[in-house]
Amino acid sequence: MEESIMEYPRPHFDRSHSWSSLNGEWDFRADTEPGWNRTITVPFAWETPASGIEAHWLPVAWYRRLVTVPAGWAGQRVVLHFGAVHHEATVWVNDVEVVKHRGGYTPFEADITDALRGEGPQEVVVRVCAPLDKRELAHGKQRSIPRDDYDGVCFTPSSGIWQSVWLEARPATYVAGLKLRPSAGLDAIEVEARVAGPSESVLHLTLRGTDTTVEVPAVEGVARAVLPVAGPRLWSPDDPHLYHVDARLTSADGTDEVAAYTGLRRVEVIGEDLYLNGRRLFVRGVLDQGYWPRTGITAPDDAALRRDIELAAAAGYNLVRKHLKLEDPRFVHHADVLGMLVWAEPASTGRFSAESVTAFEEQIAPMVERDGDSPAIVIWGLYNEEWGLDWDIPGDPAKQQATARAYELLKALDPSRPAVDNSGWTHVKTDLLDWHYYDESAASWGRTVAALMDGEQDDFPVRLGPDYVVRKKLAGSPSQPLRGLPNLNSEYGGGFTCVERAWHLRWQTQELRRHDRLAGYVYTEMYDIEHESAGLLDFERRAKDLAGVNPADVNATTTLVLDVVPVAPGRDLLSESREVTVPVRVSHHGSEPVNGHLHTAWTPVFGPAPDAFGAAGPWIEAKPFLLSGPAEVGAALPAGWTSGRLHIALVSDGEIVARSAVDVDTHTAPVIGDDPAA
Known part of the structure; x- marks a missing residue:
């Protein structure tokens, strides 16, 4: 775990030339214990094996460590940084209280210079309060006692210091924030620097690797400039x-240097479509909740953050929805570097009150401040499924107002990205009309999606408990339009075994691709977490038995849409004879049209796609973002076979550009529990 200890924790606001990591071993004791009788490994929550503590439902605990300030920092201010501590932290240095912070997912700092004593070791003590009742706190998927309404999808709490701790040195007059945004024409970087301290100062900005430099004075704590x-x-x-920007602030107090970066890109909502840099964007997303088996909500090392993004890309996804968690900033950094789009959102609360609304809103500004320079983040989320709003936005004007206010707070800070007010349903004020729909029947899934996309209905069933199903409307107030905004299904999936889940992944995703109105989807989810076995991978990020389904084919830029209502896993299409005919369409989201011949091949049921296909079949072509008309593919089961998987491939210029499959069964007896007409 050494790599996570040594990676600089704040890549979007880089003062790594002058920092010292405080990760590693700290003294530890529960509030009820008389002495420092244990050690804990920071930055892992005290519930986790990686911490060395594994204490559960511990409401208050203490940390202690002796730190040495580097001798080369003499004459500068020494600042103590915490990436995140759940939930309320009070910090002393040499018995002097230096900071108190509330909020388990947001960073904080303290200038500890005046509390330092001499040149020897300095004592840092942190008291952390992690209430068992988290319902009015921003806690995301951490389990609460008493329980949240959504406790069935919650996990082990993660309390204490769970992100990096470090020291930095800076002058008394310093750069406090560096906001970088692309210009409207995508030919310049607009810079806004916040400056703090007692002295007049001048900001020097350099676009790294070029001769582009700008010099601008700080006026009333702000310096603005444009870097062409x-x-x-x-x-x-x-x-x-x-593009990396180096900032140097000079004043009578000395020189402060900070580096930041961004990318030149623009994300827009135009009518019912999303655009990236002027090109239509179809979101192929996957849910990522940011949990690991032995380390909780802290990644085991920096490589694990990068690996999760690589796994999502390998499965064909172009976006990760980091669910109800302000993830470690290095995750966003890796997304920037690797080119993975991100839907970012704060942690949820558990019930509605003035206190919970305040706790939720307190995350918004730090979220934008910390991650706003990231080009990878293209969507901001806010509330989710009325969690913290008692599942009752339509019935309470106060909850409608809280939802709208969160949206307005966010958009005032960052109007450059689309924002979702309440993901899932009952929207009040939103840029994207997203919806969460789970259904174990392929037939009713397809019908409901079609009805939502065609405008025949504006509500759908949602199971809020084992025997409690309600119909949730897309709009939570009369002022929310149901047309003229991009539609996204931002949670879906089904099945209780990995084979069933792969089956639903294939058929449900193809039904989403059938509808040209849709702006994208987010599948639930990338990997299993504790008791929740909904992942394409297990909790250790290992492959699962997906019964021959390759998610990369399902989520490809070009996919095949079969006009089949599947019956059950292994029995998609029931036939009275060995000969079958399958109408095939093409969904294509590239920039240029695609065409080619459809080819077929047989394997046993659940068999993976073969390397070789048969002779060329019918010709088919598709324009970007328009579902093609059907081409009929005919095939006969090999002699002696009573069932098999018919693989269908679109081959263009000798290259396979899309694949799908259908399991054919000539045993046409009804399947118990399946009703494709239901």
């Missing part, structure tokens, strides 16, 4: 090019 970019290279998933 010659021959701009736009950031996109295909070319995640980053």
